[in-house]
Amino acid sequence: MxxxxxxxxxxxxFLVALATGYVMQNGDAVAYRFAGGQELSEAPQSMQELQALQLTAARARTDLGIPEEPRLVSLATPAPEAFARAPLPDAGLSELQVEPGMGLSAFGMPCDVTLTASPAPAAMVRLSLRAACNAGEPVTLRHGALTFTEITGTDGHLDLDVPALSARAEFEARLLDGTIVEARAEVPxxxxxxxxxxxxxxxxxxxxxxxxxxxxxxxxxxxxxxxxxxxxxxxxxxxxxxxxxxxxxxxxxxxxxxxxxxxxxxxxxxxxxxxxxxxxxxxxxxxxxxxxxxxxxxxxxxxxxxxxxxxxxxxxxxxxxxxxxxxxxxxxxxx
CATH class of the missing domain: 2.60.60 (Lipoxygenase-1)
Known part of the structure; x- marks a missing residue:
């Protein structure tokens, strides 16, 4: 057309499930494995034999450290020492310095805003905006008279390449709350x-x-x-x-x-x-x-x-x- x-x-x-699994075996199977490996080919013939079989299974459980009956532990009391959680390795988060009065994002990141500019091939400039507390918000960027509006990601980040209109390329980013950050790149x-x-x-x-x-x-x-x-x-x-x-x-x-x-x-x-x-x-x-x-x-x-x-x-x-x-x-x- x-x-x-x-x-x-x-x-x-005019112009984004953690799953856990477990295996259970019944008492007879455990008794078989730890009572000499004898197959239970026939039912016990007397009460004495039945008691002997139960005693064998109980011993097997004891050897394995398996409690005879499950124990209920009140959530209001500390867990037994055997089940105490090992301390997690230090992930370095303790090194994050948060000044008094500094706001934090929903992810616990400081609310400071930064803009960096670095030269890229073909006389382009890579702009990187970091504004953790301004996620999903519009931001207006200027490069001289060149003006355009972008929307930050869910993490408050924005990365894009912009054509340099001059060798000394200066950029400004204005957030919705009026915050302004600037950056410059040399693009020969x-x-x-x-x-x-x-x-x-x-x-x-x-x-x-x-x-x-x-x-x-x-x-x-x-x-x-x-x-x-x-x-x-x-x-x-x-x-x-x-x-x-x-x-x-x-x-x-x-x-x-x-x-x-x-x-x-x-x-x-x-x-x-x-x-x-x-x-x-x-x-x-x-x-x-x-x-x-x-x-x-x-x-x-x-x-x-x-x-x-x-x-x-x-x-x-x-x-x-x-x-x-x-x-x-x-x-x-x-x-």
């Missing part, structure tokens, strides 16, 4: 990448598309969320990839898409055309959408362009609006 797309000129855009190869970002709030149907060196829709050079590839494409093939950041399930959450091309390792010359598409959905039809495009500059800043788009009425649901010429083509020279 062919998808309908409308071209929109830039001018019209960031200058060898051409990057373009599109960001918005909520569910909008927006998406960033890159057409490398004349590629058409669905062709190998068409990079978008459905064919995002990853940093390995840049390092191995010298081609671009797309990174999506953010979670629109968070109320008012920011989502960003960043297209990256390794210009310093390009193997072809030409242009990469960047377009923005907006799918007309039941949630967006008849609305006005707001978004931003970002492009890093040689000075380490980012050019930001505000977009505002009027989405057609709901009889156009399923169609796509294509916004051309919002971002200049990325010019690439082979190296």
């Amino acid at each position: 062919q998808t309908s797309r409308r071209a929109v000129m830039a001018g019209s855009v 190869d960031a200058g060898g990448y051409e990057r373009v970002a599109l960001q918005w709030q909520g569910s909008t149907g927006l998406g960033l598309h890159a057409f490398e060196f004349g590629a058409g829709y669905g062709e190998p050079g068409h990079v978008h969320l459905g064919a995002a590839h990853g940093p390995d494409r840049a390092r191995v093939r010298g081609a671009g990839y797309l990174t999506q950041l953010g979670n629109d399930a968070a109320p008012g959450g920011w989502v960003s898409e960043v297209y990256s091309f390794p210009a310093a390792d390009a193997r072809s010359s030409g242009a990469v055309q960047i377009t923005v598409e907006a799918e007309v959905t039941r949630a967006t039809c008849g609305r006005e959408l707001a978004a931003q495009t970002l492009q890093p500059t040689a000075a380490g800043t980012q050019d930001v362009v505000e977009l505002s788009l009027a989405v057609p009425a709901c009889d156009a649901v399923g169609e796509f609006l294509v916004l051309d010429n919002l971002v200049p083509d990325v010019q690439v020279a082979a190296n």
Whole structure:
């Protein structure tokens, strides 16, 4: 089925049981094993023989240390010494220093919040947030003008890779309670990448598309969320990839898409055309959408362009609006 797309000129855009088991043997079997191994081939013929057999079984039980009758031990009294639990090995938990007044999570971890940033391949930055007392909460992260909202895990952790928009990549994380933590990473190869970002709030149907060196829709050079590839494409093939950041399930959450091309390792010359598409959905039809495009500059800043788009009425649901010429083509020279 062919998808309908409308071209929109830039001018019209204002833009987780422990089981125990046991084996039981009856008295006759125990008596047999410990009374010389004689099979009980016939029933005892007299009361004396019966008493002798019972005495043999009782002795066997005594030799094994098995009580003749189970003993009930009151839970209010200490367990017999024979059953006392051996001390557990020291797991090092005693070394956990908790300062007076420091809050603890449901798992007993301190409530301090940390953010670390370290360089990763393809001019990416690995961000690691630790916020034990903020599990399952939204956190908004910023890298310059680039903004996106994620949700921490059940342990309050968050790990993700973010494209560096500058060699000195600075990041900020703001939690729901207003706590702010910062981190910085040096990414020397960031200058060898051409990057373009599109960001918005909520569910909008927006998406960033890159057409490398004349590629058409669905062709190998068409990079978008459905064919995002990853940093390995840049390092191995010298081609671009797309990174999506953010979670629109968070109320008012920011989502960003960043297209990256390794210009310093390009193997072809030409242009990469960047377009923005907006799918007309039941949630967006008849609305006005707001978004931003970002492009890093040689000075380490980012050019930001505000977009505002009027989405057609709901009889156009399923169609796509294509916004051309919002971002200049990325010019690439082979190296």
